[in-house]
Amino acid sequence: MTDSQTRLDQLIAELLLRLERGEQVSLEDFLARHPAEALELHRFVQDLSLLNGRPAGLTDCDATLIDPAGVAALSVSECDAGGGVLQAVPATGQVFDRYELLGSPLGTGGMGVVYRARLLGTGVQVALKQLRRTEATEQRMFLAEIDAAAGLRHPNIVPVYHAGETDGLLWYTMALISGGSLTERRELFGGPVGLVVELMLKVVQAVHFAHQRRVLHRDLKPSNILLDEDGEPHVADFGLAVRLSEAGGVATDHPTAGSLPWLAPEIVELSRLPPFERRQRSEAVLTTAVDVWSLGVVLYELLTGERPFGGTTYRELASAILSGELRRPRLIRPDIPRDLEAICLQCLQREPGQRYESAAALARDLERWQRDEPVRARRTGPTERLLRWCRRAPAMAAVSTAMLVLLMVMSAGYVGLVLRLRPTVLQSMQEQTRYLSGHLAGLVKEKLSTYSQRLRERAELLRTIPPEGAVSAEDGVRIQEWLDGMVTGPEAFQNAFLLNSQGRIQWSSKGFEPPSDGQYSERDYFDYWKNRADNSGEVYVGRVYESSVDHFGKLPFSIRISRGGEDFWVFSASILTDADLDLETGSLSAGGNTVCLVAEPDLSSDPEGRFSASDATHVIFVHPKLKSGERSVLVNLPVNPEAERDADAAPFLPMTEYRDPLQSGEWVVGSARVPGTGISILVQRNQDTDLLWIEGSAVRLLLWVLAAPVSGVLVWLFLRWWGQWRRSRLS
Amino acid sequence: MATEDQKRIEEFRGYLHALARLQLSARPWLAGKLDSSDLVQKTFVRAYEHCEQYRGGSDAELAGWLRQILNRVLANELRHWGQARRNVGAEQSLEQELDASGYRLDQMLQADQTSVSQRVQRGERAERLAEAIECLPEEQRVVVLARHCRGLGLQEIAEETGRTAASVAGLLRRGLATLREQLGEELS
Numbered sequence: 002m003t004d005s006q007t008r009l010d011q012l013i014a015e016l017l018l019r020l021e022r023g024e025q026v027s028l029e030d031f032l033a034r035h036p037a038e039a040l041e042l043h044r045f046v047q048d049l050s051l052l053n054g055r056p057a058g059l060t061d062c063d064a065t066l067i068d069p070a071g072v073a074a075l076s077v078s079e080c081d082a083g084g085g086v087l088q089a090v091p092a093t094g095q096v097f098d099r100y101e102l103l104g105s106p107l108g109t110g111g112m113g114v115v116y117r118a119r120l121l122g123t124g125v126q127v128a129l130k131q132l133r134r135t136e137a138t139e140q141r142m143f144l145a146e147i148d149a150a151a152g153l154r155h156p157n158i159v160p161v162y163h164a165g166e167t168d169g170l171l172w173y174t175m176a177l178i179s180g181g182s183l184t185e186r187r188e189l190f191g192g193p194v195g196l197v198v199e200l201m202l203k204v205v206q207a208v209h210f211a212h213q214r215r216v217l218h219r220d221l222k223p224s225n226i227l228l229d230e231d232g233e234p235h236v237a238d239f240g241l242a243v244r245l246s247e248a249g250g251v252a253t254d255h256p257t258a259g260s261l262p263w264l265a266p267e268i269v270e271l272s273r274l275p276p277f278e279r280r281q282r283s284e285a286v287l288t289t290a291v292d293v294w295s296l297g298v299v300l301y302e303l304l305t306g307e308r309p310f311g312g313t314t315y316r317e318l319a320s321a322i323l324s325g326e327l328r329r330p331r332l333i334r335p336d337i338p339r340d341l342e343a344i345c346l347q348c349l350q351r352e353p354g355q356r357y358e359s360a361a362a363l364a365r366d367l368e369r370w371q372r373d374e375p376v377r378a379r380r381t382g383p384t385e386r387l388l389r390w391c392r393r394a395p396a397m398a399a400v401s402t403a404m405l406v407l408l409m410v411m412s413a414g415y416v417g418l419v420l421r422l423r424p425t426v427l428q429s430m431q432e433q434t435r436y437l438s439g440h441l442a443g444l445v446k447e448k449l450s451t452y453s454q455r456l457r458e459r460a461e462l463l464r465t466i467p468p469e470g471a472v473s474a475e476d477g478v479r480i481q482e483w484l485d486g487m488v489t490g491p492e493a494f495q496n497a498f499l500l501n502s503q504g505r506i507q508w509s510s511k512g513f514e515p516p517s518d519g520q521y522s523e524r525d526y527f528d529y530w531k532n533r534a535d536n537s538g539e540v541y542v543g544r545v546y547e548s549s550v551d552h553f554g555k556l557p558f559s560i561r562i563s564r565g566g567e568d569f570w571v572f573s574a575s576i577l578t579d580a581d582l583d584l585e586t587g588s589l590s591a592g593g594n595t596v597c598l599v600a601e602p603d604l605s606s607d608p609e610g611r612f613s614a615s616d617a618t619h620v621i622f623v624h625p626k627l628k629s630g631e632r633s634v635l636v637n638l639p640v641n642p643e644a645e646r647d648a649d650a651a652p653f654l655p656m657t658e659y660r661d662p663l664q665s666g667e668w669v670v671g672s673a674r675v676p677g678t679g680i681s682i683l684v685q686r687n688q689d690t691d692l693l694w695i696e697g698s699a700v701r702l703l704l705w706v707l708a709a710p711v712s713g714v715l716v717w718l719f720l721r722w723w724g725q726w727r728r729s730r731l732s
Numbered sequence: 733m734a735t736e737d738q739k740r741i742e743e744f745r746g747y748l749h750a751l752a753r754l755q756l757s758a759r760p761w762l763a764g765k766l767d768s769s770d771l772v773q774k775t776f777v778r779a780y781e782h783c784e785q786y787r788g789g790s791d792a793e794l795a796g797w798l799r800q801i802l803n804r805v806l807a808n809e810l811r812h813w814g815q816a817r818r819n820v821g822a823e824q825s826l827e828q829e830l831d832a833s834g835y836r837l838d839q840m841l842q843a844d845q846t847s848v849s850q851r852v853q854r855g856e857r858a859e860r861l862a863e864a865i866e867c868l869p870e871e872q873r874v875v876v877l878a879r880h881c882r883g884l885g886l887q888e889i890a891e892e893t894g895r896t897a898a899s900v901a902g903l904l905r906r907g908l909a910t911l912r913e914q915l916g917e918e919l920s
Contacts, residue, residue: 010902014886017904018897021885041905048908 009038013045020058028059029316096121097172098165100129113143113240117177127162131172140171142240142255147173149216149242157207159227159237178235180228183299191306191334194341195371200234201300202367207236208296209360212289215245219287221295222263223302243287256283261318262308265294266351269319290353293360297348304341305333309349323351340370343379408709412702419699426691427657427669434594434671434684435651441596441682442673449678451492452558452576453540459483460560460572463499468565477508484510487574495555497574500527502567510574515550523605526557526573533561542678545578545620545633546606554578554622554633556600556680578622578633593690595661595668598623599636601679611635619681626663634662638683644674652681661685741779744798748772750858751799755806757866758877766809775802864914872907875900 012035019026028046032039046059095102100118107115107128118129132143151161151173164173183189189197204226211218218225219241227235243253256279257272259265267286271279301309309327312318327349330342344366350356357363366376373393375381381389391398462483466476480499487497488510498509504522506515521527526543543557555575562570578600599619602612612620617635621627627634643650656670668685675682752768752775778801865873874893878884886904890897 006902007898010898010905013905014897014901017886017901021887045905045908048905048912 005037009041012038012042016042016046016059023058025058027316033316033318097129097131097167098163100127100163100174102129113172118174126177127174128159128177129172129174131170133170143171145244146240146242147171149211149244150175150239152214153211153216153239155207155210157203157233157235158211159235175237176235178227178229178237180230180232182237183223183226183228183234183303186228190303192303194304194337197300197303198341198367198371200232201296201303202364202371204234204236204299205296205360205364205367207234208292209364211236211242212245212292212360217243217245217287217289218292218295219243219259220263221292221299222260223299226299245287245289246284253283253287256280256287259291259295261322262310263295263298264322265291265353266323267291267353269322272319288353289359290356293348293356293363294353296360296363297345297356300345300348301330304337304345305330307333338370340376340379344370344376347378405709408706412699412706415702416699419695422695423692426695427688430669430686430688430691431655431657431671434669434686435655435673436671437594437596438651438671438673438682438684441684442675445598445675445680445682446677449542449558449675449680452494452574453542455487455492455494456540456558456560456572456574457538459487459497460562463562463570463572468563468568480508481511484508488512494558494574495553495577497572500571500573502564502569502571504571507570513550519549524557525603525605526559527571528605530559530561530569530571542675542680543573544603544679545600545622546603547609547611548575549606552609554620556622557603578620593687595625595664595683595685595687596623597621597625597627597683597685599638599681599683602635621663624663636662638672648674648676653683657688659685738780740794741776741798744795745772745776747795747858748775748798748802750862751802752806753859753862754865754877754881755802757862757873758881759810762810771802771805771809774805778805861911861915864911867914868907868910872903872910875903876907876911879904 310321496513559573752771
């Protein structure tokens, strides 16, 4: 009888004596305190219960019991099970086929013991694992282990060399990994994060390699990860490994086997079911997600130096795994990168479907972390992604930033320039129009003076009529002829008439028939002369009036002819305001300018009350948009107070945003008075003609600056969508 | 007593027989002096005599009633042969002890099964269990019977056999493991 058996029997005796003394004993806790004997203890209690019912006082026998076959698989190998046969401990020098044992066991694992061995006749050393049981079940499992491990050739999986049977005992040899297991490398737990990730990545890739070959390890934990002299990890101990069926599930006699601290919650849950249900459900539960969980636990341990779930008893640990709070790794070690924490927690999702769908997915995320790319486990905001990208590609980021800044500074500078330029440009436009209007005023004066000249010449003829007494019939005919002559030929007036000193029309040109009782003493062209002497040369260009006879707008010219004493005539002739005075304003307008003539209205002639009803100061009577025969248009213009005193001053204040009543747009306006008349020239220049191209270019530049990042984002969105679409088509 | 009742009682013959065998096996010093068939026969005679005491009801009650009678018969025999346990004086406590052990076996054999065939099966199973126990190696059998038929505690068995508690536990463990292997499927 071996020591371990004595120990087992002592424990059984202790348990029974305590129960007989009337103590309450929790089987679960009892097993947890003696993990090495848990398997046999549990089996004994089952046997006891079969024959005699459950012993009084023994609690927690079924409800939360973890399959001890799995929990204690590593430590029970030396126990003699019910019908098992304990074999003598092999001694140094014993030969297994071509291998010779060297020294005492390296360790016990699964159902067997591992020795250092030497290939006979060589110096080649291997590890030899021997099954120390003879039950058919155990042999079957051992063969399954060999089967699983032998099919896996991967640099990070311990390779299997030979298998054989000696003295009825199965054994196999594998590579001797001499650096011990991860468990013995305490410095790695909570050690350098980069090193941990590098190590785990290899382990994860090895596990994925096994998964690809339909092998589920089921017992991943630090003690099953061996390290060689170079620190390379090697996944070992496929003692609990099972083959995944085509459908992904597994059929096994021990669906709940595994080591509790690394056991996935769905398996812990499975272990709470009655045995027959376990097997039914195991197909659905035993998937690669189980190994992903275990890898997550190992990663957690390595990152934080602590186990994710704690508990002093089986029950506590099991319920912690099922529903306990999982402390975030960063609470234990704040310097763990956020993304790595997320990767770890993604493995430790209790719902298998929420874990990484494969070990490969986990490996890819670990690689992403190594490359400082965004990981799948944690959605990051655009800002952080941008920062990461900048960290990854600093040169690119620097160049892009520099270009962006340059672009922005340039466009801001340009906009500033344009804003400063604007008043200058308007100023120069103003000067231009002022100059042009002055020039045109001269032309208009000349044109008007030809009319004035004609009037003056006729006036000389009229002065030959003797002033004394009534005008003779003969003279009357001559006067009529003279007046009629005014409305024909070049520089023809529209009408001509002679008023007496009471403002009544005495004669008028043919075709113009004022009412016989017409009284026009209030008219500007008459009123001007009331209190003025006839200084024989002066022709007055009066205010524009609206004819009460034919309702045309008219520009009157008048002259006083003395008739001796207080008596006088006023000889007046008018031209229609829609005559454009042959100014060819159209051609002047071609360069973006509009030329128009405005005059003060004669308020005494306002038959329809147009003038008095509006606040207009002036009337536009020549304008390129004003067609012949159309009425003049009223307009309100800011009168320059300077103009009262200084005849050369501009009649209106300079305007840069003048709204023309006849056409759209904002206009810069310069004005000049036609000397000796109430007529002013307006030269308008559209703001846009000179400002549009510089302001427009600034706006375009700004739009481009904005469009650059926007189009970048659009391209990025498209590429992302495209990638997803391609992936969805592939899967 | 109605014929159906007699027939029902008759169905418990196998069960009673196994019970008697086990009780006798637990007391090897009675070997050759008492026979299990005799015990069962005496029990049945008494049962028929006192069938008015039987209040009907479930199989479990009937089994319990029959077991009580068997225990009384056995206690009488034990006293007759002066082989009652040295440290148990009173007749009452002897019967209580027998009753307790029998009750445990009852649980094991699921005495509340109802159909005729199940009752027959129970009898057969009880027989097989008795047989299996008798086939155990001597030391293991003594310990198993002492615990499960005589209801002795580990400490008492250790004193009686002059072994350590751990060694008794070991014998018990292996004995039970063997029983499980032989009867495993039937018992579970």
